[in-house]
Amino acid sequence: MKNAKQLEQVANRNRKRIVEMVYHADVGHLGGALSSVDILTAIYENEVDFQEEQRTRVVLSKGHAVPAVYAEFVEKGIIDETLLKTFRHVNSRLQGHPFIRDYPQVDASTGLLGQGFSMALGMAVAKKKCGDLHKVYVMAGDGEMQEGQNWEALMASGHYQMDNLVFIIDYNKLSSSHPTNEIISLEPLADKLRAFNLHVISIDGNDMEQILLAIAEAKTVKGMPTAIISNTVKGKGVSFMENIPKWHASGLTTEEFECAMRELNEKEEELNRGI
Amino acid sequence: MGYEMITLRELVGTILVEEGKKNPDIFVLDSDLAKSTTTNKFQAEFPDRFLEFGIAEQNAMSIAAGIATEGKIPVYANFTIFISGTCWTQLRQLCYANLNVKLIATHPGMDGCYDGASHHSNEYLALVRTLPNLRVLSPSNPDELRQAVKLALAYQGPVYISCVRDSVPNLPAKEQVEMGKAVVMEDLGDDFAIIYEGAVTDLAMRSFEACKEKGMKGKLVNIFSIKPVDTDCIRKLAGRVKRLVTIENHTVLGGLGGLVAEIICDMPAHAPLKRVGVEDVFTESGPLKAVKEKYGLTVEHVLEKLEED
Numbered sequence: 184m185k186n187a188k189q190l191e192q193v194a195n196r197n198r199k200r201i202v203e204m205v206y207h208a209d210v211g212h213l214g215g216a217l218s219s220v221d222i223l224t225a226i227y228e229n230e231v232d233f234q235e236e237q238r239t240r241v242v243l244s245k246g247h248a249v250p251a252v253y254a255e256f257v258e259k260g261i262i263d264e265t266l267l268k269t270f271r272h273v274n275s276r277l278q279g280h281p282f283i284r285d286y287p288q289v290d291a292s293t294g295l296l297g298q299g300f301s302m303a304l305g306m307a308v309a310k311k312k313c314g315d316l317h318k319v320y321v322m323a324g325d326g327e328m329q330e331g332q333n334w335e336a337l338m339a340s341g342h343y344q345m346d347n348l349v350f351i352i353d354y355n356k357l358s359s360s361h362p363t364n365e366i367i368s369l370e371p372l373a374d375k376l377r378a379f380n381l382h383v384i385s386i387d388g389n390d391m392e393q394i395l396l397a398i399a400e401a402k403t404v405k406g407m408p409t410a411i412i413s414n415t416v417k418g419k420g421v422s423f424m425e426n427i428p429k430w431h432a433s434g435l436t437t438e439e440f441e442c443a444m445r446e447l448n449e450k451e452e453e454l455n456r457g458i
Numbered sequence: 459m460g461y462e463m464i465t466l467r468e469l470v471g472t473i474l475v476e477e478g479k480k481n482p483d484i485f486v487l488d489s490d491l492a493k494s495t496t497t498n499k500f501q502a503e504f505p506d507r508f509l510e511f512g513i514a515e516q517n518a519m520s521i522a523a524g525i526a527t528e529g530k531i532p533v534y535a536n537f538t539i540f541i542s543g544t545c546w547t548q549l550r551q552l553c554y555a556n557l558n559v560k561l562i563a564t565h566p567g568m569d570g571c572y573d574g575a576s577h578h579s580n581e582y583l584a585l586v587r588t589l590p591n592l593r594v595l596s597p598s599n600p601d602e603l604r605q606a607v608k609l610a611l612a613y614q615g616p617v618y619i620s621c622v623r624d625s626v627p628n629l630p631a632k633e634q635v636e637m638g639k640a641v642v643m644e645d646l647g648d649d650f651a652i653i654y655e656g657a658v659t660d661l662a663m664r665s666f667e668a669c670k671e672k673g674m675k676g677k678l679v680n681i682f683s684i685k686p687v688d689t690d691c692i693r694k695l696a697g698r699v700k701r702l703v704t705i706e707n708h709t710v711l712g713g714l715g716g717l718v719a720e721i722i723c724d725m726p727a728h729a730p731l732k733r734v735g736v737e738d739v740f741t742e743s744g745p746l747k748a749v750k751e752k753y754g755l756t757v758e759h760v761l762e763k764l765e766e767d
Contacts, residue, residue: 240527283527283555290527292555295547298520305524305532308509312485312530332548335517 184229187391192454193258194224194391198420199447200254200267202440204277207268209434211279212247213424215324218355218389218415220251225394226320227255233288239317240306242291244299244333245324245353246280247432252289253277261288297330299323300350304336307348318402322351322413326358329367334379340408341380348408349401350381353388355417359431376410388413421446463625463660466603467564470535470621471499473607478504481611487522487534489515495535495564515540519548526557531611537570538563538620542582553589553616560610561618566657567707568736568750569623574743580736583655584712586618587685593617593637594684598656601631602682609637620684624707624746626659632680640681640688647675650701650764651729653692655681655714657707658755665705665760672761681714692721696728703732703764707755710735732763 185193197220205211223241230239243252250270256262262277269275276285280294291302303321310317323333340348358366369375373383382404386393394413401409417431418424421443435443478484478500487509492498501508511518515536522532534541541549541563552559563582570577587594593613597603603621610617632641640653644666652669654662659680666678677699681687696702702722706714715733722728736753744752 242524291523292551295551298516298523298548298551301517301520301548302524302527304517305521305526306528307524308521309485309525309528309530312506313528315528332514332516332520335511335514336520339511339514339517339521 187395188454188457190225190228190391192451193228194221195420195447195450195454197224197251197254197258199444200257201250202421202435202443202447204250204253204267204270206435206440208271210432211250211271211434212432214357214417214430215245215248215353215355216251217419217421217424218417219245219248219322219353220254221389221391222351222394222413223251223322224255225391225398227259230318230320230398233259233261237315237317240290240303240319242293242299242303242306242319242321243281244293244321245296245327246293248324248353249279249281252281256286256288261286296324296327297332300333300336303348304340304345307345308343310347311345316347318347318349320349320351322353325352325354325356325363325369326366328352328369337376337379337381344406345408346405350408350410352410352412353415354412355415357417357426357428357431360428373412380407381410382407383410383412385412386414388415389419420450461627461629464600464628465625466597466600466622468496469600469603470562470564471496473604474500474533475503477607477611478507481531483529483531484611485509485525485530485532487511487518487532489513489518489536489540491536494537495562497535515544516548519545519552522559523548523552523555523557526552526559531558531560533560533562535562535564537577538566538579538582539570539577542579542585546585549586550589553591556591556615558614559616561616562621563618564621565623566620568741568753569657569707569746571746571749572743575740578741580709580741581712582620583684583706583708583714584716587717591615592685594620595637596620596656596682596684597635598626598659598680598682599629599631602635602656605631605635613637620656622657624657626656627663635682637683638686638688639683640679640691642677642691643680644678646670646677648699649674650676650703651679651695651699652676652703652705652760653679653681653695653714653718654705655684655707658705661755661757661760662705665757668757668761669764684714684717687717687721689721692718693725696722696725699729701732701764702729703734703760705755705760706735707750708735709738711738732766734760734763
């Protein structure tokens with residue numbers, strides 16, 4: 184188990200990989216990958232053991248944030264670092280959205296928003312039926328919560344008291360084009376989730392200490408599924424991207440790439456000094 | 459004709475119970491229609507392996523994907539309109555992942571008769587047969603349905619079984635059916651060949667008899683496996699007989715007729731193909747027989763198509 188400081192270092196390395204992937208592809212979803220990478224890093228590092236036959240599952244329902252997963256797979260030695268520049272290219276295994284054929288460590292082929300909660304529920308049901316005690320984590324974007332199927336899955340999960348299931352909403356407040364709550368408001372989100380019989384935890388999803396506490400709390404909940412409202416900053420970690428809608432799915436110029444990497448390298452040095 | 463009729467969907471629950479006894483990994487999913495699909499029989503026998511998700515079909519389809527990911531075998535039974543239509547992107551996504559999900563779709567085509575066009579699924583073959591990785595079977599009698607379920611369970615990957623609500627002749631299978639193999643039911647000559655899918659078996663057999671009475675000698679072919687399809691058989695027929703007729707409880711666009719057209723279109727010479735099915739319209743409510751007759755599924759219509767220039 185890594186502590187918060189160690190995980191911050193890994194997450195920062197993953198941010199550099201995310202930026203590199205999207206720079207070489209000249210297209211990809213930087214904002215949502217950077218907002219969600221902290222909690223994804225924490226779950227993959229501390230909760231998932233790919234050597235186990237039955238294991239903890241991670242479903243990325245907001246499949247467009249897949250660079251955050253590929254970055255972590257580099258960290259885990261599943262993907263060779265040199266392949267990152269092939270992201271979204273023809274003949275690459277690094278598809279634009281998660282695809283289980285090439286990497287069975289990806290637990291669900293996603294991308295069409297709104298389906299991941301249900302897939303995770305299916306995994307959780309199967310795990311309960313066969314006595315597998317591992318958890319299933321599934322992350323949706325905040326804009327994705329406008330999809331009705333999510334609420335079908337939440338309703339069924341609450342009904343069946345799926346306490347092996349942890350829903351994470353990456354609440355970075357920005358959708359593809361506008362602030363999420365200006366398009367169709369999710370609020371009051373926590374109340375809605377509670378009304379669906381979920382245990383709700385609200386955190387700063389870019390704060391590793393809070394992330395670890397939330398995961399620990401989710402593991403203790405009995406008789407109901409947990410929803411972690413992970414309040415994040417879109418584009419987190421690269422100052423000129425933070426909270427700017429343009430970085431939802433934009434490529435980078437060489438100058439922007441160098442500027443972003445310089446910032447992340449400085450952060451890396453800072454984190455190294457802090458250990 | 460000398461046979462009794464039987465509704466295949468009434469056997470779904472019984473067959474799943476038989477298979478469920480042999481294989482503890484089978485889970486049956488329902489969307490509040492277990493009585494109509496007869497999976498309530500499985501529910502009674504294996505309550506722990508029967509999963510009710512209410513009237514939320516897309517949820518159920520993606521849940522099936524998740525269950526398959528964990529190595530279990532989900533069987534999702536529901537009306538065709540929901541499985542092929544309401545859940546199409548969810549189905550597509552699990553086909554993309556090539557997950558081991560089994561689908562039993564009842565009430566194909568106009569089989570939801572009284573419910574009307576909203577519930578008629580005259581487009582389902584076009585929707586499902588275009589999905590890569592998906593196998594599509596169309597059994598035409600109880601033996602074939604039983605065998606289709608066995609084939610589906612033995613196959614690693616998504617399989618769609620179309621199961622009629624209307625009745626089919628209660629006859630034994632002519633031969634053991636296989637994926638990718640059509641069954642030549644009758645072969646009296648080369649005047650014509652009727653190719654049909656499971657839901658219209660009775661009409662196809664009656665049409666063949668009517669042709670015989672008119673002195674026409676042809677072939678009667680039960681397609682059984684829509685995907686993979688018996689390309690070889692169809693091309694041989696198209697190169698040999700004088701006329702091809704497809705019959706389907708489906709629009710003539712993109713279904714069995716469309717499939718046969720795709721298969722023979724690049725042959726330098728082939729028999730003309732006539733398609734019997736619903737034309738490009740929405741249908742309506744009514745008794746099953748009356749609805750099907752109004753929208754073209756009659757012996758007279760088949761004969762007309764066979765004889766027209």
